[in-house]
Amino acid sequence: MKRPGSALAGIALVLAAVACFAVLDTTTKWTTASVPLLMALWFRYAFQAVVTSATMLPLRGRALLRTAHPKFQVLRGVLLLLTSLFAFLSLKFMPVGEFTAIVMITPLVITLVAAVLGERVSGLRWLLVAGGFVGTLVIIRPGGDTFTWAMLLPLAVVGCNAWFQVLTSRLARTEDPLTMHFYTGWIGTAVASLAVPFFWETITDWHLWLGMVVMGVAASIGHLMLILAYTRSPAATLMPFLYVQIGFAMLGGWLVFDHVPDLWATLGIILVAVCGAAGAWLTVRESRITVLPTES
Numbered sequence: 001m002k003r004p005g006s007a008l009a010g011i012a013l014v015l016a017a018v019a020c021f022a023v024l025d026t027t028t029k030w031t032t033a034s035v036p037l038l039m040a041l042w043f044r045y046a047f048q049a050v051v052t053s054a055t056m057l058p059l060r061g062r063a064l065l066r067t068a069h070p071k072f073q074v075l076r077g078v079l080l081l082l083t084s085l086f087a088f089l090s091l092k093f094m095p096v097g098e099f100t101a102i103v104m105i106t107p108l109v110i111t112l113v114a115a116v117l118g119e120r121v122s123g124l125r126w127l128l129v130a131g132g133f134v135g136t137l138v139i140i141r142p143g144g145d146t147f148t149w150a151m152l153l154p155l156a157v158v159g160c161n162a163w164f165q166v167l168t169s170r171l172a173r174t175e176d177p178l179t180m181h182f183y184t185g186w187i188g189t190a191v192a193s194l195a196v197p198f199f200w201e202t203i204t205d206w207h208l209w210l211g212m213v214v215m216g217v218a219a220s221i222g223h224l225m226l227i228l229a230y231t232r233s234p235a236a237t238l239m240p241f242l243y244v245q246i247g248f249a250m251l252g253g254w255l256v257f258d259h260v261p262d263l264w265a266t267l268g269i270i271l272v273a274v275c276g277a278a279g280a281w282l283t284v285r286e287s288r289i290t291v292l293p294t295e296s
Contacts, residue, residue, distance in 0.1 A: 007232070007233045007237055009229075009232045009233070010229045010230070010232035010233025010237065010238055011229075011233065011237070011238065011241050013225045013226070013228050013229035013232065014225070014226065014229045014238045014241045014242060015241060016221075016222075016225045017221075017222045017223070017225035017226040017229060018222075018241075018242060018244050018248060019222075019244075019245075019248050020218045020219070020221050020222030020225065021218070021222045021245055021248075022096070022100070022248030022249045022251070022252050023214065023218040023248075023252065024044075024215055024218040024219050024222060025087070025091055025096050025099065025100065025249060025252070026096050026249070026252030026253065026255075026256050027211050027214045027215050027218065028040065028044075028087070028088055028091050028215055029092070029096055029256075029257070030211060030256060031208060031211035031212055031215060032088055032091065032092055033092070034205070034208055035201070035203060035208050035211075035212065036199040036200070036201055037088050037089065037092065037199075038192065038196055038198075038199040039196055039199050039200055039201065040212055040215065041081075041084060041085060041088055041192055041196075042189065042192040042193060042196040043212045043215070043216060044084065044188075044212070044215045044216050044219050045185055045188035045189040045192055046185075046189045046216075047212070047213065047215075047217070047219075047220065048181075048184070048185035048188070048189075048219055048223075049182075049185030049186045049188070049189045050185075051216070051220055052178075052181055052182050052220065053182065053185075053186075056178050056182060060178065063176075064176075064178060064179055064182055065179070065182070066176075066179065067175060067176075067179055067183065068174065068175070069171060069174075069175065072167060072171060073171075073175075073179075073180065073183040073184075073187070074183070074187055075167065076164060076167045076168065076171065076183070076184060076187075077183055077184045077186075077187025077188055077191075078187060078191065079161075079164040079167065080160075080164050080184055080223075081187070081188040081191055081192065082156075082160040083157055083160040083161045083164055084188070084219075086153055086154070086156040086157040086160065087099075087103070087154075087157050089150070089153050090150065090153040090154045090157060092150075093148065093150035093151070093153070094150065094151060094153075094154070095257070095259045095261065096249045096250070096252050096253040096257070096259075097246065097249045097250035097253045097259070097261055097265075097269065098268075098269065099154055099249070100245055100246050100249035100250075101135070101136075101139060101249075101268065101269040101272045101273065102136050102139055102154040102155070102158070102272070103157050103161065104242065104243055104245065104246055104272055104273070104276055105132045105133065105135075105136055105158055105272055105276065106158050106162045106165060107165075107239055107242070107276055107279060107280060108128065108129045108132040108133070108275065108276060108279060109159070109162045110162050110165065110166060111125055111129050111279065112129065122282075124282065125279060125282065128275045128276075128279040129275075131271055131275035132271070132272050132275040132276055132279075134271060135267075135268045135269070135270075135271030135272035136155075136268065136272060137268075138264055138265075138267055138268030138271065139264075139265050139268035139269065139272070140152070141264065168180070168227065168230060169230055172227060172230040172231050177224070177227035177228055177230075177231055180227055181220075181223060181224050181227060184223065185220070239279075239280035240277050240280035240281055242276075242280075243273050243276055243277050243280075246269060246273055250269075
């Protein structure tokens with residue numbers, strides 16, 4: 001049972017998390033224009049791992065390392081690393097707002113996953129899924145003058161992120177969020193360390209180092225906030241508020257890169273946001289319908 005008021009705390013944590021993710025994406029696009037992508041990716045995970053260990057190990061000791069699901073912790077860490085890798089690649093070629101909007105079809109993809117696993121999906125949900133994918137096509141515009149192969153990279157982000165979100169929600173029911181955060185950082189660092197020696201360059205511009213530090217801080221705080229949110233509120237309640245990230249991302253793109261989406265991209269972004277938020281609202285409504293008879 002969730003404590004009274006925990007839903008509001010969960011919503012506040014999600015809003016803080018998506019603000020951090022928008023800062024992460026905006027800073028990543030700026031930093032990786034000059035820093036090798038895999039070097040920036042390694043730094044982002046190493047920063048999270050070191051800071052989490054330095055702050056949490058003295059307080060929690062060996063308890064921080066205890067997990068009932070080590071294999072799932074590894075899988076979750078690898079999924080997030082792949083999500084970040086594809087996201088970093090996407091941001092090198094795409095504006096932040098458009099990239100974020102495409103990634104936000106993840107909850108709709110989770111609906112498809114549920115259908116594949118045998119869960120019943122209503123006709124209205126299928127309509128919302130179709131609308132979200134239409135919005136994505138409007139943003140990407142295959143065959144248009146602005147289309148490049150790199151615009152398909154966010155779809156890889158969506159696939160990895162969908163499974164990451166499902167696993168996070170499941171593990172948060174029984175696992176310590178700080179333990180999850182600890183393993184995520186070190187697993188990502190360990191895997192990225194295998195490749196980073198081949199791409200390492202000497203960076204002398206302190207602005208670039210500052211950018212990587214901001215990436216590390218935003219990623220660490222954002223993912224911790226998201227985990228804590230899931231421990232306080234059910235995923236169905238939190239999902240509608242994830243779409244606020246699109247607004248934060250568009251703001252970041254405008255402030256840092258002076259980019260405003262064109263008319264078609266704006267329409268696609270709106271369609272994705274509306275379908276996604278409507279799908280999230282439907283999930284909340286259905287969960288309430290399911291729970292109310294039990295409580296009465």
